[in-house]
Amino acid sequence: MNRSMITATNTMTQLQKQLDNISHNISNVNTVGYKKRETNFQELLFQQFNNQPIDRNEVGRLTPNGIRQGTGAKVSHTSLQLNQGNIITTERMLDIALLKENQFFEIEVDGQTHYTKDGSFSLSVLPSGETQLVTSDGHPVLSETGAIIFREGQTGFSISNNGELTVNYEDGSSEAFDLSIAQIQRPQLLQSAGSNFYALPNLDNLGILEVDVFAAINRNDISVQQGALEQSNVELQKEMTEMINTQRSYQFNAKSISIADQMMGLVNGIR
Template identity: 50%
Template sequence: MNRTMITATNTMNQLQKQIDMIGNNLANSDTNGYKRKEATFSELLVQQFNNQRNVEAEIGRLTPNGIRQGVGAKLGQAQMILTQGSLKNTNRELDFALTNSKQFFKVLVQDGENNDVRYTRDGAFYISPTGNGEALLVNGSGHPVLDENDNFITFPENVERFNLEGNGEVTVRDRNGTETTFDLGIVQLEKPQFMEQFGGNLIGLPANMQNLGVNEAEIITNIQGAARNGISLSQRMLEASNVDIGKEMTDMLNVQRSYQFQGKSISMADQMMGLVNGIR
């Protein structure tokens, strides 16, 4: 296999990952609070040929000396874009929309035998009765929503009204007029590029933080105490995804053309090799 085929094959493999990423964005264009991902590319290793022994002969050259032959491009980073999505009014008391683009709700997810804290922008919450006269606040997938201290949020089962008081504090009133308050658990992302994306519109901390040279405190901040004054939250509203379908379709066309170009390069290289092999 010649260099042209190697370069094109390497690049096609990476372009396919970008196509998958764009497809995932389009599939989640109607998902509440979904944040699109954007790919950036960088060059693979480049081989340098210094074909000019006399550097003095290259005076006045506008390009760098020598010849550089690359071996394709690679997906350098898949970045999560945190721009704010549009808000839609639902007039439902258990719908909450975060209006600070770096803030996320906390939920607890059971992963095998472990319980892990995950984060989401989807503020569509529901009531799940526990069977002992109390109810649990959960998200659309049934995962418990956590408060600022990572505890379950519970309240009387005969709840009648939810009211957002501010700073993420919610007051619950049951049919007897008894009021219960709880603080929604909210974190702020400091380094979103380190977050790992999971299914169910959830993100979480990477398992290899030590290898990445970061710790949890550098990636996220749990908003507690006086810092909760910085929480920006609206009730009876949900945040739409920040996916621009027009942009994603344009990016898809550009990637497909690049993919076709690489495929054409392989075909042309194969034809040239056939001509060479056919010389007698």
């Protein structure tokens, strides 16, 4: 197999990963709080041929001396884009939109803390008759002191701009909970955990301290809007354009394999 075939084959497998990522973004264009990922490439190792050993003969050259033959490109990583999506008003009391890019709701999934931008919360009745605030998938939403559980007889909810949830009861009393909201200053560490949730890897294994990941935050740093939801930040037109460009790149590399095969056939046919 000649070099052009190797280069094209290496690149095509990576372009397929980019297509998969774009398809995932498009499929979540209407997912509340979804944050798109962008694919980033890096060049594979290349071979340097110093065909001109006399530097003075290359005076005025604008490119590096020699010839470089690469072996293709690969996906280095996908970067999470946290730019704000559109805020739509729903008038629903338990819909909450975060208004700052790096802030996330904290929820509990199988005993672990996960993070999400999806503020479409609901109520779940516990066997004790009490009511718990949960996500649309039934996972507990956390306050600064743990799960948010109301006693019976609640009549309404109000949420202040700094994320304080107040529950009103039939007897005229009320109860307040501070929603647990994390401000993550290294969001690229977040890993998709399914259902529009994110999780952090084991920071000890990475040699990273929690203070390097979570920014110090107080209630005045939090900004939310009740009765509203943040939409996906996926721009469908941009993703479709990116998909067409990627498909053309894939076709170009496939064509180069076909041409290389034809050239090898011609060489082998020479008598």
